[in-house]
Amino acid sequence: MGLVDTHCHLQSKRFHDDQEAAITASLERLDWLVVIGDDVPSSEAGLKLVREQVYAVVGVHPYYAKDMDDAMLARVRTLAGEPGVIGLGEMGLDYFNEYSPREDQARAFHMQLELACDLDLPIVIHNREADADCYAILSDYADRLKGCIMHCFGSPAEYAEKFVDLGFYISFAGNVTFAKAQQLRDAVAVVPLDRLLVETDAPYLAPVPVRGKRCEPWYVEHTAACIAALKGVDVDSFADQTTANAHRVYGLTQL
Ligand code: NI
Numbered sequence: 001m002g003l004v005d006t007h008c009h010l011q012s013k014r015f016h017d018d019q020e021a022a023i024t025a026s027l028e029r030l031d032w033l034v035v036i037g038d039d040v041p042s043s044e045a046g047l048k049l050v051r052e053q054v055y056a057v058v059g060v061h062p063y064y065a066k067d068m069d070d071a072m073l074a075r076v077r078t079l080a081g082e083p084g085v086i087g088l089g090e091m092g093l094d095y096f097n098e099y100s101p102r103e104d105q106a107r108a109f110h111m112q113l114e115l116a117c118d119l120d121l122p123i124v125i126h127n128r129e130a131d132a133d134c135y136a137i138l139s140d141y142a143d144r145l146k147g148c149i150m151h152c153f154g155s156p157a158e159y160a161e162k163f164v165d166l167g168f169y170i171s172f173a174g175n176v177t178f179a180k181a182q183q184l185r186d187a188v189a190v191v192p193l194d195r196l197l198v199e200t201d202a203p204y205l206a207p208v209p210v211r212g213k214r215c216e217p218w219y220v221e222h223t224a225a226c227i228a229a230l231k232g233v234d235v236d237s238f239a240d241q242t243t244a245n246a247h248r249v250y251g252l253t254q255l
Contacts, residue, residue, distance in 0.1 A: 003224055003239045004246040005033040005217040006171055007057075007090075007124065007151050007199035011045035014203040014214055019049075026217035027053050031243055033217045034250070036090050036124060036151075039064045040075050050084030055250070057087040057124050065100035065108035073111050080119055086250045088116045089124025090151055093137075096129040106137065113141050122147030122249055131155045135162055142166040147249040152201050153187060160187040164195050169249045171197035174207030174215060177226045188230050193241050196231075197249070198224045 005026065010033075015022050026033060032053040037043025043058035050056050058079040060068055080088060091112040093105050100108075116123045125148060127134040138148065148168040152175070153160065160170050170191045176184040188196075198220050200206075206215035207222040228238035247253070 001240045001243040002029065002031040003198065003220050004031050004243050005200050005202070005220045006149065006197045006246050006250075007036050007173070008033055008202040008215075008217045009038070009042070009046075009204075010035050010049055010202065010217070011037075011042050012203050022216055023049065023054065029218040029221065034086065037079075038090065039067075040072060040079070043076070043079050047079060047082055047084065050082075054084070055086045055252075056082075056084050057089050058082075058085055059089040059091050059112055059124070060108055061090050061126060062092050062094040062105040062108065063097065063099040066104040067100075068104070068108035068111060073115060076112070077115055077119070080115070080121060085121075086252065087122045087124055087147075087149075088112055088119070089149075090126040091123060092126040093130035093134050094126060094128040095133075102133075106133070109137060113137070113145075116146070117141065117144040120146050122149065122251060124149045124151050126151055128154065131159050135159065138163075138168075139166055142168075146251065149197060149249055151199065152205070154184065155187070156183060157187040157190045161190050164191060169195050169197050169245060171199045172223060172227060173199050173201045174205040174211070174219065174223050177208040177223060178211065179208075185230055188227055193231060193233070193238075194245060196227065196242055197245055198227065198242050 035046040038061040046056040152173040202215040
């Protein structure tokens with residue numbers, strides 16, 4: 001099996017001029033990829049990219065939580081029923097960029113968690129500097145959730161263990177390759193191979209050795225090589241394992 005980019009934003013305006021070329025180039029090297037929404041317009045734009053090997057996740061990022069209301073939730077529910085949608089997100093808490101007040105972030109998070117339980121869809125979590133609150137909220141839902149991905153993991157290893165104990169998957173992005181990211185590499189060490197995922201969060205966080213460039217989904221190869229080395233496994237078996245994990249958490253039939 002090849003690799004999967006479990007999280008990218010190909011609908012971003014940074015792909016405006018060459019979106020189709022970027023998709024084609026990445027699908028030549030990857031098994032499949034997942035385009036993630038941040039709000040209703042970007043979720044709709046992501047849906048337009050769905051095709052063989054391209055799936056979508058729809059939802060409202062904590063940045064936009066203050067705008068969440070019943071009408072917006074109803075819109076997300078409708079989008080979630082479209083073909084090719086395999087999850088809800090990204091949702092969660094961001095206390096580093098508090099673009100929405102914390103109360104609104106918690107409210108929008110709860111609304112989407114209830115929706116995920118109702119629709120029996122896995123979720124993609126954005127958690128930045130909100131470990132304790134994020135853990136408290138998610139642990140209340142863990143038994144009811146179909147699956148959960150801690151996207152672009154950036155918390156201490158202690159929290160990687162706690163989220164794994166809830167049955168969740170831990171997804172690492174290109175920042176794990178950065179020289180100063182020892183905390184992330186410490187987190188990699190405690191995550192079992194059957195709970196690891198790799199992603200790009202493209203167009204952001206291009207990994208070493210392409211750091212600073214616009215990130216492309218296939219750059220997930222660099223992140224995978226870094227983590228495989230940390231885990232002491234060869235790149236091919238790491239790809240097999242993480243791709244099987246991606247199939248499992250997103251509820252796709254093994255090919
Ligand atoms: Ni993202």
